[in-house]
Amino acid sequence: MGASPQRAGWLPALFLLAALWVAWSEFVALRMDTDAEPFERLERLATIQPWGGLAAREAARQLEHRWRIAPELAEQGLQWQLARYPLDPWRWLLMARIQRSLELAAAGPDGAPERVARTSIDLATARSVQPMSREMQWQAVNLAQVFADADLIAHQLRLWLDGQPHMTDRALFLAARWIEDPGQRLDQVLPEGEDYLVRAMRFARSSRQPALAAAVWARLPQPRPAEDPALADYVHISLAHDDPAVTIALWTDLDPAYAPGRLPGGHFGLSLATLDALGWDFRMPRGAAVGLDQATPDGQDPNRVPLPASTPPAGSLRLDFAGTENINLVRPRVRFPVPEPGRYRISGWWRADALTTRSLPALVLRVEDGGPQRRIELPGQDFSWAPFAAEVEVEQADAMVLVHLHRRRTNAFDRDIAGALWLADLRFEPIREAPQ
Numbered sequence: 001m002g003a004s005p006q007r008a009g010w011l012p013a014l015f016l017l018a019a020l021w022v023a024w025s026e027f028v029a030l031r032m033d034t035d036a037e038p039f040e041r042l043e044r045l046a047t048i049q050p051w052g053g054l055a056a057r058e059a060a061r062q063l064e065h066r067w068r069i070a071p072e073l074a075e076q077g078l079q080w081q082l083a084r085y086p087l088d089p090w091r092w093l094l095m096a097r098i099q100r101s102l103e104l105a106a107a108g109p110d111g112a113p114e115r116v117a118r119t120s121i122d123l124a125t126a127r128s129v130q131p132m133s134r135e136m137q138w139q140a141v142n143l144a145q146v147f148a149d150a151d152l153i154a155h156q157l158r159l160w161l162d163g164q165p166h167m168t169d170r171a172l173f174l175a176a177r178w179i180e181d182p183g184q185r186l187d188q189v190l191p192e193g194e195d196y197l198v199r200a201m202r203f204a205r206s207s208r209q210p211a212l213a214a215a216v217w218a219r220l221p222q223p224r225p226a227e228d229p230a231l232a233d234y235v236h237i238s239l240a241h242d243d244p245a246v247t248i249a250l251w252t253d254l255d256p257a258y259a260p261g262r263l264p265g266g267h268f269g270l271s272l273a274t275l276d277a278l279g280w281d282f283r284m285p286r287g288a289a290v291g292l293d294q295a296t297p298d299g300q301d302p303n304r305v306p307l308p309a310s311t312p313p314a315g316s317l318r319l320d321f322a323g324t325e326n327i328n329l330v331r332p333r334v335r336f337p338v339p340e341p342g343r344y345r346i347s348g349w350w351r352a353d354a355l356t357t358r359s360l361p362a363l364v365l366r367v368e369d370g371g372p373q374r375r376i377e378l379p380g381q382d383f384s385w386a387p388f389a390a391e392v393e394v395e396q397a398d399a400m401v402l403v404h405l406h407r408r409r410t411n412a413f414d415r416d417i418a419g420a421l422w423l424a425d426l427r428f429e430p431i432r433e434a435p436q
Contacts, residue, residue, distance in 0.1 A: 154188035168199035227273035244337035266426035287325025297385035323418025333404030348426035355419035
């Protein structure tokens with residue numbers, strides 16, 4: 001049976017009376033003992049408004065602002081707040097901070113393990129209230145750093161980093177302040193997933209940390225694809241820190257035509273990404289672009305040893321100039337180790353199409369650490385395939401050799417370079433003495 005019309009009419013009146021009573025209690029509470037200490041007000045207001053009204057919340061908030069002066073009272077105020085409003089992650093973070101402060105104040109010979117446990121519980125509660133809030137997770141990381149607890153920092157960084165591998169560099173940068181060993185840093189901070197390791201390798205290269213790069217490489221699944229960015233980063237950081245054994249071993253697997261002491265990838269039959277892993281640097285300035293072409297010279301140098309049959313079909317490296325910039329060119333370039341001293345020959349083929357400036361590119365070879373340098377000039381602005389060669393003496397073992405294209409800026413009226421240039425069959429080989 002339904003409620004009678006008379007009884008049903010009482011319900012709105014009861015709700016209205018309840019609302020009026022709540023408003024009256026708020027009015028009385030806000031005007032009561034405004035000069036009293038916040039904790040005394042909170043105790044008195046709890047008897048009037050056990051659910052926690054505006055005045056009581058304001059008193060608790062004042063206690064929170066004084067947490068450095070009176071952490072125990074602020075803790076009680078927070079407990080009052082969180083018992084009534086538990087879905088406030090920022091107050092859980094403040095509770096963790098107060099717990100840590102009380103822990104340090106009470107630390108004795110055995111510390112305060114119950115406080116340590118409370119700190120971790122409060123941080124975990126703050127995360128569970130808003131598990132998808134990156135801002136809250138980052139504040140938890142900062143709070144852990146205030147605590148100066150390396151394990152807690154690593155744990156909070158791992159939780160914050162999970163799901164956003166593009167932030168790996170920031171996480172590893174912060175972790176380096178607290179965890180010295182690169183391997184432990186990776187194991188404690190990085191979530192599961194290869195993407196994090198690939199990003200960590202890029203960070204190791206950009207921050208010049210070979211030990212971190214070696215630790216990342218040891219944790220990456222092997223073998224790596226030829227066009228893998230982590231492989232290229234590992235090669236470049238090994239080259240930058242003169243670790244020839246690593247690069248030689250990797251290049252032998254990547255390029256069938258490579259041999260120690262030779263120029264890697266000079267047949268240009270591999271992709272640009274693979275050439276990047278072979279030590280090539282193709283970062284070009286504005287007004288210039290680099291790509292691979294199928295065009296190759298028809299002639300052959302009879303003094304050269306044929307490439308292995310497993311070498312991919314040869315191609316050529318093509319540079320296109322837009323004619324809009326007065327380019328100072330130092331790339332493409334490749335840097336490679338030469339284990340044995342001796343006399344070597346660099347050779348190759350090139351071709352130019354309508355280069356529009358008198359300041360033409362040239363091929364430069366330099367033996368690093370005070371070794372000799374050779375510069376081979378282009379024969380003209382427009383020519384078909386032509387061979388070039390130069391010889392150089394490498395005097396030290398495990399020398400590093402740099403080969404690159406170079407063009408100087410000019411103030412001439414035709415300073416903005418346009419046209420195209422091709423390189424093909426680029427080699428660096430020892431000169432064998434003829435038998436007597």
